[in-house]
Amino acid sequence: MTSSAMQQLYQQIILDHAKSAHGAVPELPTLDAGSVSAAGLRQAQSHQVNTTCGDEVTVRVGLTGAGTDAEIDEFAWRGAGCSISMASASVLNDTVRGTSVAESEAMLNLFREMLRSRGTIEPDEEVLGDAAAFAGVSKYPARVKCAMLPWVAFEAALLQLR
C-alpha cells in the first residue's frame, strides 16, 4: 500500500525534520515595523497561511548590516501544519541562519525552481543540503504550496527590510 511514491514524497529526512523541528519557537508576538532587537538587529516578521488546508507559518528574521551583504543572525519561526510545511521550515532554519541575504535568496530561488519543476529538476545535494529532500514534492503540485509556505514567509520578511 505504502507506494514508493509516498516514500519519495515523505523522505525520512522530511519526517525527521517534522518530528524535531529546528528553530521553532512557541510564541512570536507581532513586531512593529522598523523593530530593532536588543542586540541591535533589524527585525521583520511575516505570517503566511495556506488557505486550502489552514496551515500557517510565521517567520522572524534579524539582520546585521545592510543591503544584500547583511547577515541573517536571527531566525525563528512558529507554525502549525502538515509535515511537509513543518519540515520545510526546519530545513529553512538550517539553510539560511548565518548566511547573507544574497546567499539565502539564491537558495530560495533554487528551492522554488526545484519545487516548480514537476519532477524534472534533479537537485544538487551539495548545494541544497537537506532541502534537496523536497524534490519529491515537486511531483505533487498540490503540496508545493506547503513546502513553499515558510520560504514565502521568509521572503516577505526580508522584503520588509529592503
Add this chain to the structure above:
Amino acid sequence: MTSSAMQQLYQQIILDHAKSAHGAVPELPTLDAGSVSAAGLRQAQSHQVNTTCGDEVTVRVGLTGAGTDAEIDEFAWRGAGCSISMASASVLNDTVRGTSVAESEAMLNLFREMLRSRGTIEPDEEVLGDAAAFAGVSKYPARVKCAMLPWVAFEAALLQLR
C-alpha cells in the same frame, strides 16, 4: 402567413372590443377600504399586473345590496396592455354589469374553465356571449394570463366586499 390559428386567437370580436373598449375610463384614483359611492353603492377596486409583459388593469365595482344577491350597479376599468387583455376587460364590462354577484361569479368560473381547457372545452355562446370568442386563447397557455387579468381584478375587488 396569417395562419388560421392567428385568426382563431384574434377573432374579429376581440379586435373590435380592443379597439373600442366598453366601460374603460381614463382615471381610477385609489379607493379607501369600505368606500361608499355618492349613490350609496359599496365600492371596491383591484389593480393587477401581468409581470411577464407589464400589462395592467384596474377594476372598480360598486354593489347594491349584500351577499351573493347584491347587484353590480357600478363597473369601471382602466388599463394598458395587449388586445387580448383590453378586449377581455371590455367583454367583462358587458358580461357582469347589472348582474348579481352570484351570476357574475358563475360566469367567471365558466370563463376560467374554458381558458384553462387548452382548447378542449367548446364554449356555449348562448351563455357566454362575446366571452366565448376567447376560446381560441385557451390554446395559447402563455396568453391565458392576459385574458384572465381583468377577471382576476374583478374577482379580487368582489372579495373585498364579502
Add this chain to the structure above:
Amino acid sequence: MLRIRNDFPVLHQLVNGHPLNYLDSGATSQNPISVMEAEQEYYEQRNAAVHRGAHTLAFAATEVFEAARATVATFVGAPENSIVWTSNATEGVNLVSYSFSNASLGLGAPASARFRLGAGDEIVVTEMEHHSNLIPWQQLALRTGATLRFIPVLDDGTLDLAAAAQIVNPRTRLLAVTHASNVVGTINPIAELVQLAHAVDALVFLDACQSVPHLAIDLTALDVDFAVFSGHKMLGPTGIGVLYGKAELLADMPPFLTGGSMITTVDMQTAEFLAPPQRFEAGTQRISQALALASAVDYLDHTGMGRIRAREAELGRRLVEGVTSIPGVRLLGPGVGVERIGLAAVDVAGVHAHDVGQFLDEAGIAVRVGHHCAQPLHRRLGVTASTRASTYLYTTDDEVDQFLAVLAEVAPFFGVSR
C-alpha cells in the same frame, strides 16, 4: 448498488493507479447521467429567458423552470411560493441576513418592521455551525448593533441543550442552527430547538445542507421559519441552492438583490417589487441548474429517501466502528450508538490531517482534510484540523473498508508509535 454506481460515470476512474474511492460527498456529491442529460436537453431544446419572454421557447422555459420549483418544494414538504432559488446555501443565509439589515434601515413595506434588529436584540447560533451559517449572522449583528450569542458544544460534540434553554430568551430574535453537522455527523433535535425559539417569538433558521440530501425532510412539519440547502450536495450541479422561507415571512421581507425581473414599476428614483419568490430572484436565473436540481430530486425520490437514510446510517455505523477500533485514531463527535449521517471526522494522533489525506489519496481515496469550514467547532474539540470521510447512496461497504484499512497504516508510515 451496481445499478446506482453505473449511473455515476465519474466513479469509474483510476486515481494514482487505484479505483477512485470517493468519500467526499459531504463537500460535494456526484451527478448521475440523468441530471447531466436534463441540463443538456434544456440547452438543446428550449433555452430562453424565463419570466421575461412571450415567445414559444421562453414560455416553455418558464414552464419547466417553475415546474422545477414545484418538484423541489414537494421534496421538502413546502409550498411552491416558499422556495427561492439561490447560488448555494451560503447565499440563502446572506439573503435573509441582508433582508433583515434592510428592514432594520426602514426599507421595504411597513410590514417589514417586524424584522428590524438593533441594540438589545440577540441572534443565537451554535458552536458547531459551518462558517456559512455563522459569519452572515456575525455581520448582521455588526450591521445592526444586535448581539450574537451561541449555544456551546459539549465534549462529545453534541449541543449543550441545557445551556440552550438559558441562552434563548425573550431578547432572542433568531436562532440559526444546523440540522446535521458536517463534522460530527449528528442530527440535532430541531423540534426541541424550534419549541424553545418559538416560545419566545424568535425565528428559526435551519441549515439543511447536510440533511436534505440524506434524510426525508418535511420543512412544514419541522415548523422552521427558514431553511437553506445546496444542489451540489444532493446529486445536482454547482451554482444552485435553495432558500425556504414561510410564505407569510417572505411576503413581509424587503428584497435583497435588486434588478431585473423582480419589479413591477420602476422610475429613476424608486422601484416597486414583486411578491415572493420573484422578489428575491433578481436578474436572469439559474435556469438549467434549477431543472437539473429537479432531475436530481427525481433521482433521489425514485431511489427513496427512506432507503438512503437507512443505507447511510449503516455506512456511518461501519465508519464509526471502524475508526474507533484503530489505535491512535480519535473520532470527533459521539461514537457508536448515536444516529448519524454517513460521515466521520477523525484525528490521527501525531499526524497532520493534510498528511493523512495525502496518504489516503495515494491509494485513490478522496477525503476532506482541514477544518471543513468549522473552525470554532474544531477549536472546541481541541484540534485544528481533521480528516473526514463522507458517504452517499453510491458508496459501497468495500469502499468504507478500504478507507479503514489504509487509515490504519497512516500512523505506522509516519513513524508514530503508540
Add this chain to the structure above:
Amino acid sequence: MLRIRNDFPVLHQLVNGHPLNYLDSGATSQNPISVMEAEQEYYEQRNAAVHRGAHTLAFAATEVFEAARATVATFVGAPENSIVWTSNATEGVNLVSYSFSNASLGLGAPASARFRLGAGDEIVVTEMEHHSNLIPWQQLALRTGATLRFIPVLDDGTLDLAAAAQIVNPRTRLLAVTHASNVVGTINPIAELVQLAHAVDALVFLDACQSVPHLAIDLTALDVDFAVFSGHKMLGPTGIGVLYGKAELLADMPPFLTGGSMITTVDMQTAEFLAPPQRFEAGTQRISQALALASAVDYLDHTGMGRIRAREAELGRRLVEGVTSIPGVRLLGPGVGVERIGLAAVDVAGVHAHDVGQFLDEAGIAVRVGHHCAQPLHRRLGVTASTRASTYLYTTDDEVDQFLAVLAEVAPFFGVSR
C-alpha cells in the same frame, strides 16, 4: 455560417410549424455543443469542491476553475485577480452596491473608508440603464443617504453628453453606465464618460452585458473601475456572471456575501477575510458554469471578436434599414448611419407589443416584447413597451429578412390602417 449554425443544436427545430428564427439573443444566447460538452466532461471526470480539498480530484477541479478565470480575464484584458465570479451581472452590481454600504457602516479594513457614502455624496446613473444597473444604486442611495442623479436621454435615444458634463461634479462618487444599450442598441462614449468621472475622482461602473458578447473589449484600456457581464448572453450557461474590479479597489473593499471559503480565521464573534477574488466568492462556487463560460470564450475567441462585431454591425444595419422602411413602425433610438450592436427595438403604431410578438411567434420568430427591464427609457421615449429583435453570430440575413417581412404584416392583420 453553416459551420457555426451546426454547432447550435437548439436552432434546428420547428416552432409552430416554422423553422425557429431566434432573434432574442439580447435576452439570452444559445450554447454551442462544445460548451455543453465542457460542462458534462467536468461532471464525468473531475467534479469536486474547489479551494477546499487536497485530494487529486479536488486539486484538478481547482486548477481548471482557476484556469477558467484566467481565460475570461484575458478575454476582457484584465488581470486574473480582478475577476470575481457571480451568478449573473445583476449580482455583480449588487456586490459593489452592498460592499459600499458595508464600508459606509464602517465595516472592513480601515482602507475601506474610501468607499463610504453619505448625505451630500452623489451617485450618477443614466436614463437608459437596465433595471439591474439602476435599482441597486437606488437602494445604495436609500441605505446611505447619498443622492441618485441621472444623465438624461435625448429624443434620439442617445445620452445627453452636454448634461452629463454638468451632472458629474465633485460630489459625484460613482458613475454607473451601460456600454451598449439593450434597447436602442447604441454604444456609449465610455472613454469620454470615464474622463468626466475620473476628473472629479468618481469611480466608473460599466454594465458590459451587451458589449462583452458582441465587441472586443479591453477593460484595462477602457480604464473603468468596475464592470459586469453575464455568461448566458455570450454562449455560456445560465448561473454565471462576472464582476471585474480594479485589483487595488477590490483589495480595499469589505466583503459582500460571507461564509465558507472566503475567510482565514474565524471565531464565534469575528472573522478575517481572504484577499480578492476569494474574498467575494462565498460558499461553493459555480464551478462547472465557470468552465463552461471559459469554453464559450474559447468559441468566441476562435470565431474572432472582430469578425463578430463586423457581422453584427451588418445585421444591425439590415434591421434598421428594414424596420424604418415599414409604414407605421417606429424605431427606438438612432437610425441608419449610427453604429449599433445587432439589435433593434420598434413600436408598431396601434398594436401592442405583446400582440406583435404573438404574431411573430406564430411564424416561428422569437423576439422580446415589453420594456426589456428598462421602464424609464421606454417612458422617456414615449412608449410603454416595444418589440426587440436581437441577433448574434449565428443569425442569418434570411432570418432578419423573414422578421422584416412578417413585421410588415402586423398592422394590416390587426386592422390598423394608415
